[in-house]
Amino acid sequence: MAEIAPANFVDQSVVPGDVVLDLTEMANQTIKLGGGLRQDCDAIAAMKAGTLRFSRPNKYWVETSQKRYVPCVEDSVLGIVVDSKADNFLVDIKGPSLAFLPVLAFEGGTRRNIPKFEVGTLLYVRVVKANPAGGKAAEYGSLKDGYMFECSTGLSRMLLSSPTCPVLAALGRNISFEIAVGLNGRVWVNATEADKVIIVANAIMNSESLSGVQQIGMVDKLLKKINDLAT
Amino acid sequence: MVMRQIRAEIGVVAKADGSAMFEMGNTKVVAAVYGPREVQNRSQQLNANALVRCEYTMANFSTGDRMRKLKGDRRSTEISLVIRQTMEECILTNLMPRSQIDIFVQVVQADGGTLSACINAATLALANAGIPMRDIVTSCSAGYLNSTPLLDLNYIEDSAGGADVTLGIMPKLDKVTLLQMDAKLSLDTFENVMQLAIEGCKAVADYIREVSAFHFLFFFSNDKLSIVDHVDEHCLLSTYDGYYWRTQSNCSIVEEHSFIAWLATLCRCGVLYGSKLGSGPHLVAVLLFWILKIVTWRKLVNFND
Numbered sequence: 001m002a003e004i005a006p007a008n009f010v011d012q013s014v015v016p017g018d019v020v021l022d023l024t025e026m027a028n029q030t031i032k033l034g035g036g037l038r039q040d041c042d043a044i045a046a047m048k049a050g051t052l053r054f055s056r057p058n059k060y061w062v063e064t065s066q067k068r069y070v071p072c073v074e075d076s077v078l079g080i081v082v083d084s085k086a087d088n089f090l091v092d093i094k095g096p097s098l099a100f101l102p103v104l105a106f107e108g109g110t111r112r113n114i115p116k117f118e119v120g121t122l123l124y125v126r127v128v129k130a131n132p133a134g135g136k137a138a139e140y141g142s143l144k145d146g147y148m149f150e151c152s153t154g155l156s157r158m159l160l161s162s163p164t165c166p167v168l169a170a171l172g173r174n175i176s177f178e179i180a181v182g183l184n185g186r187v188w189v190n191a192t193e194a195d196k197v198i199i200v201a202n203a204i205m206n207s208e209s210l211s212g213v214q215q216i217g218m219v220d221k222l223l224k225k226i227n228d229l230a231t
Numbered sequence: 232m233v234m235r236q237i238r239a240e241i242g243v244v245a246k247a248d249g250s251a252m253f254e255m256g257n258t259k260v261v262a263a264v265y266g267p268r269e270v271q272n273r274s275q276q277l278n279a280n281a282l283v284r285c286e287y288t289m290a291n292f293s294t295g296d297r298m299r300k301l302k303g304d305r306r307s308t309e310i311s312l313v314i315r316q317t318m319e320e321c322i323l324t325n326l327m328p329r330s331q332i333d334i335f336v337q338v339v340q341a342d343g344g345t346l347s348a349c350i351n352a353a354t355l356a357l358a359n360a361g362i363p364m365r366d367i368v369t370s371c372s373a374g375y376l377n378s379t380p381l382l383d384l385n386y387i388e389d390s391a392g393g394a395d396v397t398l399g400i401m402p403k404l405d406k407v408t409l410l411q412m413d414a415k416l417s418l419d420t421f422e423n424v425m426q427l428a429i430e431g432c433k434a435v436a437d438y439i440r441e442v443s444a445f446h447f448l449f450f451f452s453n454d455k456l457s458i459v460d461h462v463d464e465h466c467l468l469s470t471y472d473g474y475y476w477r478t479q480s481n482c483s484i485v486e487e488h489s490f491i492a493w494l495a496t497l498c499r500c501g502v503l504y505g506s507k508l509g510s511g512p513h514l515v516a517v518l519l520f521w522i523l524k525i526v527t528w529r530k531l532v533n534f535n536d
Binding site for chain 2: 012013015016017018019036038045047048049050064066067068095096097098
C-alpha cells in the first residue's frame, strides 16, 4: 500500500478503502478517529465516501451526508410513531432499527394515564441510548400543525451549527417561523400562513450545497420573487 | 488493452437511500440500495450482523428481443446470489447488527458484461447510501478470442465461443472477491487474461473515485438539473433557471450563470451530436470552457479574501 501523507487527504473527498494515514510514520502520537474511519493494522482507512476533516490537535473524521441516520446518544431527532406496545411506543427515526419511547418518559405519565399518540404522529425526541441493537428515545413533545420534510444528515448538521446558519438568519429577518431540526434528516417548520411555511422549506432544501454568502443571496432572490409576485 | 467507454451517475433513484447508474459501452444498469433498515422478516434476522439481500432483474426491453417474465428464473437467481456474496464481503456488516440492507439491480440495456456493470453500480450505490465498506469492489470481464486476450467483452464477442472471465477485486486491499469463468482456458492463457482483467478493474476504480469526488458538486440539489459536461472539478449544468458553470473549492460552490455558459452548452451539444474533434464547434467549446474557468477562478480569488 502506498504511503499517503495526511496533508494530502485532509479536506479532500475520500472513497471507502482509501488509506488516509499511515501509522508507521507517526510513532508516539495519539490520534482520535471519528466517524467513517477504521484501523486496519498499521493504516487508517476510510469506510464511507465523504470529505476527510481534521481538527487540531489530533482529531480525524469523514464528513458524510446521507439520507439514512446513525443513532448517537444525545442527538435530537424527529420521529414518527409506527406502533404502540404495552410499555412503549415504536418510533421510526430513519435509523437501522426502530426506537423505543417508554410511556413513562412523559410528564405526568403513569401506566394508567398513557398519552395517546396515534400511528403517524410526529414527535421531537432525544436519543438516550444508542447501542447497535436499537435506540431508546426520551421525549420532548409532539409537534402539531406545521410541515415536515426530509433532507440529508449533512444539511441538518449545518442547520444546527452555531453561530446560526446563514440561511436561517436571513429567513428569520423577514419571516417569523418556528423550526425543529432533527439530526436524522427530518425538519419541521411552522408559521402563521401556509405560503410562509413553503418559502422556508424551499429555502432550506435549496441551501444544501451552497456556501454562506450564496445562501444569503439565494434567500434574497427568493423573497424578492415572492414580493414581486405579490405586488 | 482498451475497454469500452464507462459512465456513471449517482443519485438517480430519488426514493432510495443510495443509487447509481453505471454504463459500460452499451450496457446500462441501475442499482438502488435501501438500508440499513429494520428487518422485514423477523425469522431471518441476524443478531451479530446486518442481513444483505440482493435482487437482479433484467428489464423486458433490455435485450434485442423483448423477453417475457424474467424475475425468478434460474439465471437471475444465480446472478443475484453472486452479487450478494461479492458485496457482502466488502460491507462491514458487524457494525449494523439486526438490520437489513437491500440492493436492487436492474439491467436497462444488455450488451455483454452485465454482471460487471451490476457490481460496479452496486458499489457506487452503497457508497452513496453511506454504508460502511472495507473498500470499493470493481469488476471487469475479459476473454480470449482468436488467440488474443480481450478486455470488456460485448454481447457479440461473448457469444463467439471463447472464454469469458469475470473478475471482481477490491483495488486498495488487492484482494479478489469474485472470479468466474465460462468455457476452458489453459493455465498460462488464464494468467494473461486475469492480469488484463485486473488492469481493467483498476481503471474502473480510478473512474469511480473521480465520479464520487465530482458528485459533491451537485448532490441533493432540488433543481431539475442536467449535467451537460464536466471537466476536472468543474461542471456545466442546465437547470430550469438557466445555464450554470459550477466549480467547487474548499467545499463552497461558485456558480457563473450566463450567456457564456449557454453558448458553451450549445457548442458542447453540437460536438456530441456529430461534429468531429478539432472542428469548429469543438474548438469554440474548448475556448468557452477556458473563458469560464478564468472567470470563476477570479471570482474564487475574490471569494476567499
